[in-house]
Amino acid sequence: MSAALIVFFKAPEVGKVKTRLLPALSPDDATRLCACFIEDTFEKASSLPVQVLGFVAGTLDEESELARFLARKNVRLERQVGNDLGERLSNAFRACFERGFARVCVVGTDSPDLPLAIVERAFETLADERPTLVIAGASDGGYVLLGMNRYFPEAFQNVPYSSSQTYEATLAQLRATCANVVELETWHDIDEPQDLERLLNSPFPNVAPKSIDFLKRLSMSGRIGASESTKRVQNQ
Numbered sequence: 001m002s003a004a005l006i007v008f009f010k011a012p013e014v015g016k017v018k019t020r021l022l023p024a025l026s027p028d029d030a031t032r033l034c035a036c037f038i039e040d041t042f043e044k045a046s047s048l049p050v051q052v053l054g055f056v057a058g059t060l061d062e063e064s065e066l067a068r069f070l071a072r073k074n075v076r077l078e079r080q081v082g083n084d085l086g087e088r089l090s091n092a093f094r095a096c097f098e099r100g101f102a103r104v105c106v107v108g109t110d111s112p113d114l115p116l117a118i119v120e121r122a123f124e125t126l127a128d129e130r131p132t133l134v135i136a137g138a139s140d141g142g143y144v145l146l147g148m149n150r151y152f153p154e155a156f157q158n159v160p161y162s163s164s165q166t167y168e169a170t171l172a173q174l175r176a177t178c179a180n181v182v183e184l185e186t187w188h189d190i191d192e193p194q195d196l197e198r199l200l201n202s203p204f205p206n207v208a209p210k211s212i213d214f215l216k217r218l219s220m221s222g223r224i225g226a227s228e229s230t231k232r233v234q235n236q
Helices: 027-045 065-072 085-098 116-125 166-175 195-200 209-220 227-234
Strands: 003-010 051-057 076-079 103-107 132-138 143-148 180-187
Touching: 003 027, 003 085, 027 051, 027 065, 027 116, 027 209, 051 085, 085 103, 103 116, 116 132, 116 143, 116 180, 132 166, 143 166, 166 180, 195 209
Parallel strands: 003 051, 003 103, 051 076, 132 180
Antiparallel strands: 103 143, 132 143
């Protein structure tokens, strides 16, 4: 395959993932939801005609249900390498281009209901013979997808990650290159308690079935502290 989709994710370890969802969720439930996000993302990715590569931060329990799921999907797992997020992303892209991939995109797992159409459109855009970069922003000021058909390390330099300025700073870096830059549809991450209702009412539930089902079960059992989300689901 000439195209690769990098999935960047953290191993779901209690107390180390989705901490901004506390105390609306317990640490254990937040970790289980994180695992659902990861499974939904890889399930969606596996439907694309591209090579899917998982780049993981942290230690993935080899006996976990998630590890068995990834093994069944024949996902190639690699360690994230670098001192910060920008360096880790840059290293992952460089590795893919060095292996001969001509089109490379990255997504995270914080947007489990990211429409497949956005990812497909990114790869279609990168089929252009011209040097091309694609980016899809997140509503919180970050981005949910970045892609390129040449290696542009500039895309990861001078960018304040995990901030409301991530997208604009990255876009400025992209526009400073010689490449054609294409902005795709903005989507959202599920990071804060108020985002849980957005996921529960996603217009694309079929691309995040495990995540939404788990959230509904939490709501029905009264284990979500976001009362408005709980009320709406219980009244359905």
